[in-house]
Amino acid sequence: MAVLAATTGGALGAPAAAEGETPPGQVEFPTHCLPPQEAGLPPADGPTTARITVDNPAPQAGDTVTVTYQVLRTPAVAPLGPGGGDGELPADVLTPTGRIVLAGAQSGEVTVVGAKRNDPVPAGAALPAVTMTGTFTVTAPGETTLAPGGYTLHSSHPMDLTTTCTADPVSPTPVSARLTATALPTANLRSVFLGAAQGRPGGRVKVTAAGFPPGAAVTVAGRAGAAETADRVRATADELGTALVELPVTDRATTAVIAYEGAAWSAGRGSGPAAYTVIDVTPPPSSGTQKVTATVEPGALGMTQTGEAITLGAVSYGDGGAAPGRIGTVTVTDARGGPAGWSLTGKVTDFTGPGGIRIPGASLSWTPRCVAAAGSRSTCTPGSAGVVGPDGALLASAPDGPLVGGTFTVDATVTLQVPPYTPPGAYTATLTLTLS
The missing domain is CATH 2.60.40 (Immunoglobulin-like)
Structure with missing residues (x-):
């Protein structure tokens, strides 16, 4: 067991649509945009055209997915200067921030942020399209939908001014992207432990079969190479997933002991074999010879x-x-x-x-x-x-x-x-x- 410690101190788009076609995932939803109070402008209501893409539509649980939120059209307009001036919004002063709503197999929100990258905008004209990106970790297998949420457009000229656009709470925002996650492969922790590594034919060895689902029917059997021998006993795993049995070993061919669920052993539902040696105690023939036996004791x-x-x-x-x-x-x-x-x-x-x-x-x-x-x-x-x-x-x-x-x-x-x-x-x- 080890303790791990960490200290904290552009996405790929989907293929472009043919001319005249709506790109995949492009949606519209009603929005209410509040300009900064300093601008002296009324709220702007209207549809927002948006699109969400993901860099990996088929991740595994645990993967990090990059999401891109594009606001292609907004009812928000460039704020006027202080006192209602008519100066334009300069290039590269607009910082967008938004949120993406997750639903289905995984719920929650993803925060996305864009770079300051815009053309100049005349005062009172519609704000330009913006692109925002972010990441999230997939926590559950199954289909997760992604829908556009509210966004803010912050300009730093001629002063800090923020326009806030919220989605209509009555009308659910349409789904713009989907991903289907698969579950992580699980490790097989089934195992067997023997009370002794050797014994005479007909002896009983204590076996602990562990790592099984509680209540599972467990077969403990002898093995010779890849084949099972005639030695076999069955038990039910307790609430901890453990079965304790005594296995009579009568087959001299047995060289190991295994445990498994189901009708036969498999790599996914069975343990690895634990070595066991049957000691041949057949007496030597009656003559002037003597049988000499040396035993190599197995270790651990x-x-x-x-x-x-x-x-x-x-x-x-x-x-x-x-x-x-x-x-x-x-x-x-x-x-x-x-x-x-x-x-x-x-x-x-x-x-x-x-x-x-x-x-x-x-x-x-x-x-x-x-x-x-x-x-x-x-x-x-x-x-x-x-x-x-x-x-x-x-x-x-x-x-x-x-x-x-x-x-x-x-x-x-x-x-x-x-x-x-x-x-x-x-x-x-x-x-x-x-x-x-």
Whole structure:
């Protein structure tokens, strides 16, 4: 288990429409625009033409999506100068800010901001089109709709003047964009632990099957290579997802024990095998010979890790972005001497900062690396680069084989995506690694 801490200090558009066609996602909604009081202008009512696009319409839960909000036409007009002057609004003094309303699988609002980028506008003329961008983290699988919300147009000449445009509360704003998110893949944490690694034919071995859904029907069975043997017993997982059984081992071919849900073992619903040796105690023939037996005792599967804290790089308050770091190096030692491989998984909690503000754990991703020491019988495969999250992900694994074992060095670079304007301070989460 490790503690992670982070410190905080242009989007892609959809394809253009053919001439005369309405671009995909372009909508209109009624708005009420209040000019700055200093301008001495009446409110302006009328339709706003807008368009929202996303850079990734098919993300995974935990991905960061960039959204672009374009106001193509607004009823708001350029404010007059102090005392009703007729000076024009100069170029590049208009800062737009808006909000996008999320609904469906995920609800909430996304704040978007635009750069000061406008042509000169005569006093009293309609304000120009503006483009605003922002990001948000996808937190739920399924379809999420995006609708344009209110926006403000702030000019800094000849003084600070802000025009505020709100959507008509009676008429719901039309949906301008959609995205469909898929759920994060979940790690298989099912495992078996044996009370003994060897025994005589007909002996009973205590087996703990863990990591199953509460109430699941669990089969504990013997295995010889990829095939099951005749040794088998069934049980029901308790409220903690654990089944405790005694497995009679009568088949001399049994070399491992597995546990699984359903009619047969599968990689998604079954545990990895735990090595077990049946000791042949057949007496030698009656003659002048003696049977000599030497036993190599199996060892254990374990891991050690350097350090208990991971400090991520700092990001700036306004920009947000990637906070990089590296987990403490993990050394996995497999001295069991059987056919069972192993897997090392990790999961992370949400990052909690000042005032209870959270950054989702799904915002943390990693790129694993794994190296087998010289002389190891097994190969070591790193997990895929991607999101860690609260549901977990594979850090590294070694496959089953006729005889496996060895020493393996595992590490990973990690990156936390921090949203822009996340309040400054330290944000802390807990990363838990599980070896099975």
